[in-house]
Amino acid sequence: MNQDxxxxxxxVVLVETSHPGNLGAAARAMKVMGLTDLVLVNPRxxxxxxxxxxxxxxxxxLEAARIVASLDEALADTVLAAACxxxxxxxxHPAFTPRQAAPEMLALASAEPVALVFGxxxxxxxxxxxxxxxxxxxxPTNPDYASLNLGAAVQVLAYELRAAAVxxxxxxxxxxxxxxxxxxxxxxxxxxxxxxxxxxxxANPKRLMPRLRRxxxxxxxxxxxxAIWRGIVAAMGQHRG
Amino acid sequence: MNQDxxxxxxxVVLVETSHPGNLGAAARAMKVMGLTDLVLVNPRxxxxxxxxxxxxxxxxxLEAARIVASLDEALADTVLAAACxxxxxxxxHPAFTPRQAAPEMLALASAEPVALVFGxxxxxxxxxxxxxxxxxxxxPTNPDYASLNLGAAVQVLAYELRAAAVxxxxxxxxxxxxxxxxxxxxxxxxxxxxxxxxxxxxANPKRLMPRLRRxxxxxxxxxxxxAIWRGIVAAMGQHRG
Numbered sequence: 001m002n003q004d005x006x007x008x009x010x011x012v013v014l015v016e017t018s019h020p021g022n023l024g025a026a027a028r029a030m031k032v033m034g035l036t037d038l039v040l041v042n043p044r045x046x047x048x049x050x051x052x053x054x055x056x057x058x059x060x061x062l063e064a065a066r067i068v069a070s071l072d073e074a075l076a077d078t079v080l081a082a083a084c085x086x087x088x089x090x091x092x093h094p095a096f097t098p099r100q101a102a103p104e105m106l107a108l109a110s111a112e113p114v115a116l117v118f119g120x121x122x123x124x125x126x127x128x129x130x131x132x133x134x135x136x137x138x139x140p141t142n143p144d145y146a147s148l149n150l151g152a153a154v155q156v157l158a159y160e161l162r163a164a165a166v167x168x169x170x171x172x173x174x175x176x177x178x179x180x181x182x183x184x185x186x187x188x189x190x191x192x193x194x195x196x197x198x199x200x201x202x203a204n205p206k207r208l209m210p211r212l213r214r215x216x217x218x219x220x221x222x223x224x225x226x227a228i229w230r231g232i233v234a235a236m237g238q239h240r241g
Numbered sequence: 242m243n244q245d246x247x248x249x250x251x252x253v254v255l256v257e258t259s260h261p262g263n264l265g266a267a268a269r270a271m272k273v274m275g276l277t278d279l280v281l282v283n284p285r286x287x288x289x290x291x292x293x294x295x296x297x298x299x300x301x302x303l304e305a306a307r308i309v310a311s312l313d314e315a316l317a318d319t320v321l322a323a324a325c326x327x328x329x330x331x332x333x334h335p336a337f338t339p340r341q342a343a344p345e346m347l348a349l350a351s352a353e354p355v356a357l358v359f360g361x362x363x364x365x366x367x368x369x370x371x372x373x374x375x376x377x378x379x380x381p382t383n384p385d386y387a388s389l390n391l392g393a394a395v396q397v398l399a400y401e402l403r404a405a406a407v408x409x410x411x412x413x414x415x416x417x418x419x420x421x422x423x424x425x426x427x428x429x430x431x432x433x434x435x436x437x438x439x440x441x442x443x444a445n446p447k448r449l450m451p452r453l454r455r456x457x458x459x460x461x462x463x464x465x466x467x468a469i470w471r472g473i474v475a476a477m478g479q480h481r482g
Contacts, residue, residue, distance in 0.1 A: 029393055034383040057388050099404065139400070140407050142275040147298050152270055152396040159380070159397050163340065166381050199476035211469055219460035228452060235440035236477050 004165040007034040009109040012154060013074045013081075015041040015129060016120040023047060024054025024062060025151025026118075031058035033158035034165070037113070038065040039074045044120065054151075071117070071129050072184065079177035080105060080114040083125055083133035084153055086146050092214035095136040098157050102164035108177060116157050121150055131210060132184070134217040178226040186221075186229055187213060193237035245406040248275040250350035253395060254315045254322075256282040256370060257361040264288060265295025265303060266392025267359075272299035274399035275406070278354070279306040280315040285361065295392070312358070312370050320353040321346060324366055324374035325394055327387050336377040339398055343405035357398050362391055419467040427462075427470055428454060434478035 012030055017023055017040065027038060038061055045051075047062055055062045068074050075081045082101060083093075108114050117133055119125035130136070139156055141148055148156075178186075191209055194200035200208055221229070253271055258264055258281065268279060279302055286292075288303055296303045309315050316322045323342055324334075346355050358374055360366035371377070380397050382389055389397075419427075432450055435441035441449055462470070 025390065025393070028388070028390055031386045032382050032389050032393070054390075056390070057386055097404070140403055141273050142403075145272045145298055147269070148273045149266065149269055149295075149297070149396075152266070152273070152393065155390075155393040155396050156400050159400075162381055162383075163338075194473065194476070197473075197476040199473055208469065211466065215460050215466050215469075219456050221456075225452065225456050228449065228456075232435065232438075232440055235435070235438040 004034060004162075006106045006109040007161060007165055008036055009113045010035050010105065010161055011037040011039055011074075011078065011113050011115040012158075013039045013041060013071070013115050013117045014043070014150070015071060015117065015125060016044050016123070017150065018044045018121050019150075020045045020048045020051035021054045022121065022150040023065075024051040024056075024058075025149075026154040027051075027055040027062040027065070028058040029151055029155035029158050031061045033155075033162040035158050035161070036061055036064070038062070039115075040065050040067045041071050041074050042069060043067060071132055072181065075115055075117075075132065075180040077113055078115045078180050079112040080108050080135065081117055081133040081180060082115070082135040082137050083117045083119075083130050084137045084139065084157060085119065085125055085130065086138065086141065086148075087124070087130070087136070091130060091136060092210050093130070093134065093136045094214075094218055095138055098137055098139055098160040101135060101137050102160040106161060106164050112177065112179070116154075118150060118153060131213060132180075134220075176223040178221040178223050182226055183216070183221055186226060186233065187216070189230070189233045189237070193233045196237045245275060245403075247347045247350040248402060248406055249277055250354045251276050251346065251399075251402055252278040252280055252315075252319065252354050252356040253399075254280045254282060254312070254356050254358045255284070255391070256312060256358060256366060257285055257364070258391065259285045259362050260391075261286045261289045261292035262295045263362065263391040264306075265292040265297075265299075266390075267395040268292075268296040268303040268306070269299040270392055270396035270399050272302045274396075274403040276399050276402070277302055277305070279303070280356075281306050281308045282312050282315050283310060284308060312373055316356055316358075316373065318354055319356045321349050321355040321376065322358055322374040323356070323376040323378050324358045324360075324371050325378045325380065325398060326360065326366055326371065327379065327382070327389075328365070328371070328377070332371060332377060334371070334374065334377045336379055339378055339380055339401040342376060342378050343401040347402060347405050357395075359391060359394060417464040419462040419464050423467055424457065424462055427467060427474065428457070430471070430474045430478070434474045437478045
């Protein structure tokens with residue numbers, strides 16, 4: 001397999017990156033494994049000479065990077081967003097190793113874009129940003145020194161995706177996953193409806209919405225299911241007994 | 242598994258490296274995966290401020306690196322030397338992917354040192370150097386752009402060794418699944434509530450409940466989630482707007 005179109009649908013989203021060298025390293029790490037779709041969310045640096053030097057022959061990937069103002073914008077058309085983070089136990093998401101995650105990410109990328117999301121070098125991803133992702137990916141590291149460089153983390157993930165792509169031909173997914181923006185909108189409407197029916201008190205939220213997010217993440221919302229849940233939520237919010 | 246002594250017996254041998262940044266990146270890539278034994282054969286650069294900056298918290302690995310004058314010296318006490326190279330067909334060695342090579346390298350490292358050998362950024366390894374190694378390791382790359390950065394190559398190999406050491410699988414977070422009877426009861430109550438809010442017509446069911454069953458099955462209902470959904474369904478069924 002030379003070029004695998006699934007790899008071209010794996011987007012790398014770098015959030016608030018500080019170091020130009022890491023932008024370049026990420027671009028090179030991507031291209032060497034056949035990935036090309038790079039999106040920068042609020043970069044804290046510019047694509048400068050150092051970035052281009054580190055990108056080496058992948059300067060095309062770097063120059064083609066889209067710069068956007070929010071994570072939602074970066075993820076809008078994706079059907080799966082996986083946050084690469086060393087955090088785990090305090091979060092409600094399903095968490096996988098790169099090896100566990102790669103085959104399903106690739107399968108989904110047969111039809112629609114999927115995203116790997118990486119936080120800033122210093123602060124990682126905020127809780128709010130993490131909650132916009134369906135999966136966590138934890139790269140196994142030395143517990144005494146877990147400080148993986150950003151470019152190196154992109155390299156490991158891109159490598160696992162390529163390894164999965166050349167490993168076997170996977171069956172196509174038999175369902176159509178719902179896009180990110182529609183899922184976010186549904187969860188917002190669900191929250192409103194839960195307030196309307198008196199189950200949810202935004203002044204005393206008790207982690208209700210994070211738990212429901214996790215539940216929907218585990219299920220993996222499909223387009224047809226999205227339509228059903230929209231109907232349920234609308235009926236719930238409008239019902240007058 | 243915190244520290245695996247086998248990883249401490251995997252030596253990284255960098256031959257005639259030109260760029261100080263790559264020395265630092267290699268040291269960081271090693272330490273983050275639990276490797277510590279770094280040997281530099283005739284480096285073409287010094288361990289300078291750039292090297293230390295790229296090493297970040299792995300400056301100890303960098304400072305402890307041994308500098309030797311020949312590959313033979315670097316490999317003297319090892320029981321296996323594997324050359325990381327993109328070359329393959331013109332050489333007589335057994336060639337493996339990182340994933341194929343990692344388990345046996347680790348097994349050998351239970352007792353004696355083994356080595357991963359990386360050539361210079363520009364020239365790779367000479368034939369003479371390659372012939373001193375028993376195995377070749379080929380990292381799968383994009384055939385149109387196979388130029389893997391040296392530090393990134395060290396990262397991929399170190400990652401594969403750690404993944405083999407921890408068996409590639411992180412323990413999944415623990416949760417308590419909801420019992421069958423409680424799930425069935427919930428789905429019955431949900432159906433009633435959907436009738437109450439006017440979303441579901443039992444005379445014209447349109448496969449709604451089988452679809453919702455499938456959604457809940459995909460999510461894998463947990464006890465804590467069961468309590469949440471019971472509350473939502475009760476609020477939905479009783480709500481008088």
